Amino acid sequence: MKVIIYGTGKMAEFICYSFMNDSDYNVDAFCVDDAYVPPAGNTLLGLPILSFAQVFKDFPPETHKMHIAIGRNSARESVYQKVSENGYTFANYISSKANVWPDLVFGHNIFIDQCCDIQPFVTINNNCMLIGARIGHHSTIGNNVLLSGNILAGNVTIGNNSFLGINSAVKEDITIGSHNIIGAGVFINKNTEDYAIVSNATVPQRVGDSKRFVMFNKAQDVKQT
Numbered sequence: 571m572k573v574i575i576y577g578t579g580k581m582a583e584f585i586c587y588s589f590m591n592d593s594d595y596n597v598d599a600f601c602v603d604d605a606y607v608p609p610a611g612n613t614l615l616g617l618p619i620l621s622f623a624q625v626f627k628d629f630p631p632e633t634h635k636m637h638i639a640i641g642r643n644s645a646r647e648s649v650y651q652k653v654s655e656n657g658y659t660f661a662n663y664i665s666s667k668a669n670v671w672p673d674l675v676f677g678h679n680i681f682i683d684q685c686c687d688i689q690p691f692v693t694i695n696n697n698c699m700l701i702g703a704r705i706g707h708h709s710t711i712g713n714n715v716l717l718s719g720n721i722l723a724g725n726v727t728i729g730n731n732s733f734l735g736i737n738s739a740v741k742e743d744i745t746i747g748s749h750n751i752i753g754a755g756v757f758i759n760k761n762t763e764d765y766a767i768v769s770n771a772t773v774p775q776r777v778g779d780s781k782r783f784v785m786f787n788k789a790q791d792v793k794q795t
Contacts, residue, residue: 572634573661574625576601576649578614581699582639585663585681586615589637592666592684598634601625622652631657638679638697643731647714650679650697677713689724703734712748720752729764 573595575586582600589595600619607621620628636658640646653660660679664670667684674688677696682688685702694700694711703717706724711717715728719736722728726740729748734740738752741759746752750762753769762768 571595571661572598572629574599574601574629574634574636575639576636576653577639578602578606578619579641581641583614585637585639586617588663588665588683589661593663595661598629599625601636626656631659635659635661637661637663637681639681641699641716643714643716643733646697647731650714706742
């Protein structure tokens with residue numbers, strides 16, 4: 571099976587590496603929008619970086635699948651639609667190291683990394699990225715969602731195009747609206763409206779001098795005397 575990775579950012583590089591080392595797919599090239607095509611001969615992980623037009627010519631839908639490896643939900647959705655309209659189907663990646671039950675229901679262009687833990691009775695819709703996410707039983711993830719290092723309790727629903735940041739958590743039986751941005755470290759204990767942004771109160775970060783703490787410097791002090 572052959573796949574083209576759409577995108578060339580750090581996320582795309584990570585996703586390509588995952589496909590190459592932990593799937594049955596062979597990655598043949600990276601794809602970018604015309605405005606971002608580098609000079610001829612440029613490569614990433616030893617693979618060519620091509621425009622969509624060139625990919626369509628050299629690696630058509632009859633022989634290759636696509637995987638959209640763009641972190642921003644709106645951009646990933648737009649590219650997903652364009653690629654689909656041009657006849658491509660999509661490759662999914664579910665890490666062999668992820669904890670996933672056999673009844674998982676998932677759509678197209680799904681990426682689930684090695685740190686994910688997904689309980690039974692979970693549905694993940696199209697074009698979603700899960701990075702280090704823990705998903706409770708009976709939860710439903712909408713389209714074009716990015717979950718990054720967060721925890722969902724049981725029976726949680728995440729609306730389309732929402733993003734949940736690192737160390738955020740959602741209480742059981744909660745619905746997150748569509749196009750939500752849930753900030754790092756936020757705990758959600760009630761339903762949210764569409765287009766909500768939820769963040770914790772700003773707390774000034776304390777920056778000290780580690781040399782003041784004996785537990786980190788005792789050995790060094792003894793050596794110096």
